[in-house]
Amino acid sequence: xxxxxxxxxxxxxxxxxxxxxxxxxxxxxxxxxxxxxxxxxxxxxxxxxxxxxxxxxxxxxxxxxxxxxxxxxxxxxxxxxxxxxxxxxxxxxxxxxxxxxxxxxxxxxxxxxxxxxxxxxxxxxxxxxxxxxxxxxxxxxxxxxxxxxxxxxxxxxxxxxxxxxxxxxxxxxxxxxxxxxxxxxxxxxxxxxxxxxxxxxxxxxxxxxxxxxxxxxxxxxxxxxxxxxxxxxxxxxxxxxxxxxxxxxxxxxxxxxxxxxxxxxxxxxxxxxxxxxxxxxxxxxxxxxxxxxxxxxxxxxxxxxxxxxxxxxxxxxxxxxxxxxxxxxxxxxxxxxxxxxxxxxxxxxxxxxxxxxxxxxxxxxxxxxxxxxxxxxxxxxxxxxxxxxxxxxxxxxxxxxxxxxxxxxxxxxxxxxxxxxxxxxxxx
Ligand SMILES: [Zn+2]
Numbered sequence: 130x131x132x133x134x135x136x137x138x139x140x141x142x143x144x145x146x147x148x149x150x151x152x153x154x155x156x157x158x159x160x161x162x163x164x165x166x167x168x169x170x171x172x173x174x175x176x177x178x179x180x181x182x183x184x185x186x187x188x189x190x191x192x193x194x195x196x197x198x199x200x201x202x203x204x205x206x207x208x209x210x211x212x213x214x215x216x217x218x219x220x221x222x223x224x225x226x227x228x229x230x231x232x233x234x235x236x237x238x239x240x241x242x243x244x245x246x247x248x249x250x251x252x253x254x255x256x257x258x259x260x261x262x263x264x265x266x267x268x269x270x271x272x273x274x275x276x277x278x279x280x281x282x283x284x285x286x287x288x289x290x291x292x293x294x295x296x297x298x299x300x301x302x303x304x305x306x307x308x309x310x311x312x313x314x315x316x317x318x319x320x321x322x323x324x325x326x327x328x329x330x331x332x333x334x335x336x337x338x339x340x341x342x343x344x345x346x347x348x349x350x351x352x353x354x355x356x357x358x359x360x361x362x363x364x365x366x367x368x369x370x371x372x373x374x375x376x377x378x379x380x381x382x383x384x385x386x387x388x389x390x391x392x393x394x395x396x397x398x399x400x401x402x403x404x405x406x407x408x409x410x411x412x413x414x415x416x417x418x419x420x421x422x423x424x425x426x427x428x429x430x431x432x433x434x435x436x437x438x439x440x441x442x443x444x445x446x447x448x449x450x451x452x453x454x455x456x457x458x459x460x461x462x463x464x465x466x467x468x469x470x471x472x473x474x475x476x477x478x479x480x481x482x483x484x485x486x487x488x489x490x491x492x493x494x495x496x497x498x499x500x501x502x503x504x505x506x507x508x509x510x511x512x513x514x515x516x517x518x519x520x521x522x523x524x525x526x527x528x529x530x531x532x533x534x535x536x537x538x539x540x541x542x543x544x545x546x547x548x549x550x551x552x553x554x555x556x557x
Contacts, residue, residue: 137166139196145517150462150507157495172552204273204525205479206505209466216247248281266477273525280314309361362388366402407431425459434508439485440474453490484541
């Protein structure tokens with residue numbers, strides 16, 4: 130076996146080895162090796178262990194990287210993003226700072242619909258180009274896998290255009306992308322007062338078309354290691370978005386069509402979406418800022434990951450963060466996402482999300498790192514391939530120029546990630 134790349138002498142290698150997901154007492158289990166090393170062949174990890182043992186595997190063809198004084202960890206998995214969109218909403222941000230209400234912003238043409246208009250108007254190439262710049266920044270901050278939602282199309286053609294953009298970026302960009310269909314993001318303006326008609330359109334027309342799209346993509350992809358064969362359906366269950374009944378209709382149909390399920394639940398109002406996620410066996414319930422303890426226990430029993438998104442609360446200048454500690458106490462697998470989107474959280478940095486999670490979501494640094502790697506991978510159904518450092522896994526590896534894992538969350542505002550290795554290749 131020839132070793133292409135050998136990273137050695139790291140102060141700490143955070144392997145995150147062990148069963149996934151990690152929850153309750155194991156939520157903070159980083160499985161750290163001191164003076165550790167990792168050997169990579171092709172795009173896979175082939176050995177993880179003590180530096181002296183692994184250096185013996187190197188030959189003249191092996192590139193060696195000395196990580197003395199630094200830490201090594203798996204690439205971040207961002208469990209919840211809206212990274213594909215056109216335009217921006219800087220104007221809305223400024224209006225909100227000056228005291229404008231949600232309604233004021235809507236009247237001025239702001240809100241999700243303004244991004245929908247920009248995304249509908251953009252060509253596929255333009256959408257890909259605008260989104261690629263964000264993925265570049267995410268990669269530089271250590272994200273090697275990300276979920277990406279549609280939901281700025283809200284009509285069949287534009288939802289499919291967004292999926293094509295996600296597939297094109299997945300093929301062309303180092304970051305592996307997992308697509309989620311979020312046709313039920315908001316009711317589009319043209320269906321105002323006819324909400325159930327829009328739900329019917331999603332259930333009867335758009336969802337089946339997206340199911341067909343997935344089959345086409347699978348047939349087109351000769352690269353069997355692509356992660357995009359996982360396809361999820363998500364619904365924004367919230368006052369002003371979709372009711373619990375509508376959410377149930379859409380997710381039930383999606384499940385019949387073979388989609389995995391995710392839910393935007395309990396961000397502002399508790400409509401019962403967390404319980405629905407547990408009942409339907411969803412992969413994740415996301416946001417969860419007003420979730421009750423009994424609902425947390427239902428999520429734990431069903432193995433649903435809680436994807437917490439502190440960037441959004443911070444982005445809105447609010448302080449009502451989700452209570453991550455309570456989810457850990459109730460043994461729910463906790464994951465983290467950036468929720469990168471143009472309205473409430475334009476954040477490409479998972480290290481910044483770790484900093485927020487430790488201060489406001491009440492996670493310990495080790496728990497937050499688990500949430501941003503192996504548990505996020507679990508929430509996306511890919512924990513067997515990414516999210517930890519073990520032989521046989523895809524070699525998505527970060528070197529951070531800090532002496533101890535706690536520094537990843539302790540420091541903030543600068544980028545601690547010095548080197549990103551994606552599928553065994555050093556990213557420049
Ligand atoms: Zn979201």
